[in-house]
Amino acid sequence: MQRYAFPDNFLWGAATAAYQIEGAVQEDGRGDSIWDAYCRKPGAVQGGSSGAVACDHYHRWPEDQALMSGLGLTSYRFSIAWPRIQPLGKGPGLEAGLGFYDRMVDGLLQRGIAPNATLYHWDLPTALEDHGGWRNRDTAYRFQDYAAQVAKRLGDRVALWATFNEPQAFVGCGHVGGFHAPGRKDPDQVVRQIMHHVLLAHGLGMQALRGTVRKDAKLGIVMAPTLVWPAAETPLHFAAAEACWTEDNEWWMQPMLHGCYPELVRRRLAAQGHAPVMVNDDMAQIQQPMDYLGVNGYFPIKVEPDPGAPLGFRRLPQSARNEPLTSMRWEVFAPAFRSLLVQHHRRYGLPLYVTENGLSIAGDAPGPDGLVHDPRRIDFMQKHLAAVHQARQAGADIRGYYHWSLMDNFEWAEGYRQRFGLIHVDYATQKRTPKDSYHWYRRVIEEHGFDAAVPEVVSAWEKEGETSGL
Numbered sequence: 036m037q038r039y040a041f042p043d044n045f046l047w048g049a050a051t052a053a054y055q056i057e058g059a060v061q062e063d064g065r066g067d068s069i070w071d072a073y074c075r076k077p078g079a080v081q082g083g084s085s086g087a088v089a090c091d092h093y094h095r096w097p098e099d100q101a102l103m104s105g106l107g108l109t110s111y112r113f114s115i116a117w118p119r120i121q122p123l124g125k126g127p128g129l130e131a132g133l134g135f136y137d138r139m140v141d142g143l144l145q146r147g148i149a150p151n152a153t154l155y156h157w158d159l160p161t162a163l164e165d166h167g168g169w170r171n172r173d174t175a176y177r178f179q180d181y182a183a184q185v186a187k188r189l190g191d192r193v194a195l196w197a198t199f200n201e202p203q204a205f206v207g208c209g210h211v212g213g214f215h216a217p218g219r220k221d222p223d224q225v226v227r228q229i230m231h232h233v234l235l236a237h238g239l240g241m242q243a244l245r246g247t248v249r250k251d252a253k254l255g256i257v258m259a260p261t262l263v264w265p266a267a268e269t270p271l272h273f274a275a276a277e278a279c280w281t282e283d284n285e286w287w288m289q290p291m292l293h294g295c296y297p298e299l300v301r302r303r304l305a306a307q308g309h310a311p312v313m314v315n316d317d318m319a320q321i322q323q324p325m326d327y328l329g330v331n332g333y334f335p336i337k338v339e340p341d342p343g344a345p346l347g348f349r350r351l352p353q354s355a356r357n358e359p360l361t362s363m364r365w366e367v368f369a370p371a372f373r374s375l376l377v378q379h380h381r382r383y384g385l386p387l388y389v390t391e392n393g394l395s396i397a398g399d400a401p402g403p404d405g406l407v408h409d410p411r412r413i414d415f416m417q418k419h420l421a422a423v424h425q426a427r428q429a430g431a432d433i434r435g436y437y438h439w440s441l442m443d444n445f446e447w448a449e450g451y452r453q454r455f456g457l458i459h460v461d462y463a464t465q466k467r468t469p470k471d472s473y474h475w476y477r478r479v480i481e482e483h484g485f486d487a488a489v490p491e492v493v494s495a496w497e498k499e500g501e502t503s504g505l
Contacts, residue, residue, distance in 0.1 A: 039424040040484035046110040046149065046435025047480040049103070049457060050391050052156040052200065053116035054086045055444040059093035063131035066122025068158040069168070069209075070447075073216035081450035089445045091465050093135065098467070100142050102458060103441065106473060107480040110149040112390060112437045113139070114156035114200060117181055124160035124177050128184040136185075140192050151195040151390075151437070153257060154182055154240060157205045157216065164217050169210070169229045172314075179239035183247060190248030197329055197390070198240040201259035202233045203287060214448050224309040231311035234290050238321035245323070256291070257329030257390045260284045260379070262371040264335040265496045266351055271340040273496040275348035279338045280378075282346055292383060294322035327434070329390035330379060332419075334361075335371030362397035362453055367415060370492035373422035373429075377497060380431035387432060392419050393439035395446070399454040399470065407459045407470035416472060420479070421489035438476065442467065 054070050074085030092099055103111055117124065119132030136152075143150045155178065163174050182198070208215035210226055221229065237256055244254050261283040265272035285297045295301075295318060304310040337356065341349040353366045360366055372392070379387055394415040401407050420436065427433050443456035451462055457473040460466070479485045 036486045036488050038484060038486055039421050039489075041424065041427075043483060044434075045483070046388070046437075047476075048108055048110035048112055048151065048435060048437035049106070049441035050112035050151075050437040050439050051092070051114075051441050051444065052153075053114045053119075054089070054156070054158045055440075055446070056090040056092040056442065057116060058086065058088040058091045060085075060087050062093065063119070063135070064122055064129045065116065065132065066118035066124075067161040068116070068118045069161055069164050069216040070158050072161050072164070073218050076218065079218060080448055081452050084445065084450040086445040088462075090442055090460050090462075095465065096139055097142060099442070100139075100146055100148070102467060102469065103143075103148055104146045105469070105477070106457070107477050108148050109480070110151050110195070110435060110437070111143055111441070112151040112153065112195075114153040114158075115185055116158050117155065118158060118160045120185060121160065121177075121181055122162070124163035124174075125180065128188070133185075133188045136189060140189055144192060149195065150189075150193045151197075152185075152189065152193045153197040153200045154178075154185060155198065155236075156200040157209075159217075168217060169206070169232050170221070170225060172232055172235070175232050175236035175239055178236040179243050182240040183243040186244045186247035190244070190252065192249075194249065194252045195388075196244050196248065196252060196254045197257045198237045198244075198254075199233065200257045200390075201331060202230070202237075202256075203261075203283070204259045206230055206233065208448075223307070224311075227304060227309050227311040230286070231313065231317070234287070234321045235317055237291065238323045241323035241325070242320075253326040253386075255325045255327040255329055255385075255388075257331060258284075258287065259331045260287075260375060262332055262335040262375045264337050264368070264371040264374065265494055266337040266339040266355060268495045272338070273499055275338045275340040276494075276496050278346055278348050279336065279350070283336075288383060290318060290321045291325065292322065294318040325385060327386040327388055328379060328383060329388050330376065331391035331439075332372045332375055332389065333392065334365035335368045361415075362395045363449070365395075367394070367418070369418040369422040369489070370494075372419055373426045373491070374494060374497050376423065376426035376431045376433060377429050380426070380429075380433075385432075386434050388434055389423060389436045391437060391439040393455045395453040395455050397452050397454065399443065399456075399459055401459065401468055405468070407468055409470045409472050412457075412470070412472040413475045416476065417485065417487050418489055420485070421487060424484075425489075425491050 213220040337351040442458040446453040
C-alpha cells in the first residue's frame with residue numbers, strides 16, 4: 036500500500052453543467068437553446084427525454100449545496116446558461132437569470148466553497164443557431180458581449196473562470212458526427228471554420244473577463260484533449276502517437292498559446308481547400324494570456340501506425356487492450372490520464388486543473404438497504420486520483436480535481452440512462468441519495484489523500500518526449 040497525499044491547498048471539487056441539471060427551461064424568461072431544440076427531434080435522445088426538468092437544480096440548489104458541504108468540497112464547477120442571461124443571444128442580461136447565479140454564488144461562498152464558473156457548456160441560444168450559430172463569425176462577438184455581462188455581475192466573487200467546456204466535443208459531436216445539438220454533419224471546411232470561430236470567441240471572451248473580474252481571478256479554458264496512447268512500444272507507434280497529438284490537441288492549443296495553427300496540419304488543409312478563413316488580427320485576438328488549463332479526461336485513444344491512412348495512423352477500438360469498459364463503452368485505463376497530465380505540463384507549461392473525470396454506471400440504484408453501492412466508481416476514482424498524484428510527482432503543476440459529476444443528470448444524447456453522479460437522483464421524486472463513492476470521496480477530502488496500491492505505468496513515448504524536450 037502507498038499513501039497518495041495531496042497538499043492542503045489542493046482544490047477538491049465536483050462538476051455539473053447547466054442544461055444537465057437545472058431544468059426550469061421555460062421559467063423566468065429563459066430562452067430556447069440548441070439542446071432544447073435538439074431534444075424535440077424524434078429519436079435524437081435516448082428515451083425521448085430532455086433537460087426540461089433534469090435534476091430541478093434551479094429550484095433545489097440550496098439542498099444541493101448542502102450536499103456539497105456534506106461532501107466537504109472546497110470548490111464547485113458549474114456552467115452558466117447563456118439563454119438564461121440573453122434569451123436571444125444578444126441584448127441586456129435578464130435580471131432573473133443573473134439573479135439566480137448571484138444567489139448561487141453567494142450560497143457557495145457562505146459554505147466556504149470556491150465557485151468555478153464556465154461560460155459555455157454547449158447551450159447556445161437557438162436564436163443564434165437560426166443565424167448560423169458557430170458557423171457565423173458574428174457568434175464570437177455575441178459571446179464576447181455575453182461574457183462581459185456575466186463578468187460584470189459575478190466577477191467580484193468568482194475567482195476561477197473558463198470560457199468554454201470541451202470545444203473539441205461540441206464541435207465533433209454536434210457538427211461532425213451529428214449526434215449532439217445542433218445535430219449537423221457539416222463539410223470539412225465548415226467544421227474548420229467553426230473551430231476557428233470558437234477559438235476567436237475564446238480570445239474575445241478572455242478579454243471581456245480580464246477587463247472586468249477581480250484582479251486575482253484565474254482565467255482559462257476547459258479542454259477535452261485526446262488521451263493518446265501508443266498501442267505498442269515501437270518508434271513507429273510513437274510517431275503515430277505524436278501525429279495523433281498534433282492533429283487532435285495541437286490544432287486547438289497552438290492558436291491559444293502561440294497564435295498559429297500547427298504548420299503541417301495547416302498546409303494539408305490548405306491543399307485540400309479546408310483551411311479556415313482568417314480575418315485581420317484573428318490570431319492576436321485568439322492568443323490571450325491564460326492562467327491555467329482545465330483538462331477533462333475519461334478514456335484513452337490507442338493508436339498504431341497505418342501507412343495507408345490519410346494521416347499515417349489509425350485509432351484502435353476501445354476494447355483493444357481488453358481493459359474494463361464503463362457503461363458508456365469507454366475503456367478504463369488510468370495510465371493514459373497520467374501521461375496526458377504530464378505531457379500537458381511539459382508541452383504547455385500552465386497550471387492544470389482536472390475539471391472532469393468520472394465513470395458512468397447505467398444500473399446505479401438504491402438497494403434493499405436504501406443505499407447505492409458503487410464499488411466500480413470508487414475503484415475508478417482511486418486509480419485516476421493515483422494517476423493525478425503520479426503526474427504531480429513527475430512535476431505536473433496540478434492544483435485541483437473536480438469529479439464528474441456531483442449528481443446523476445441528463446447525459447446529452449444518452450438521456451437519463453447513464454449515471455455519472457456521486458449522488459443518485461430519483462428523477463420521478465427528485466430524491467437525492469449519496470452513493471458509497473460520495474462517502475469515499477468525503478474521506479479522501481478530509482484526509483487530503485488515501486492509501487492504495489496502484490502500479491505506475493509509463494509509456495516509452497512519454498520518456499522519449501522528455502529527452503527531446505516535449
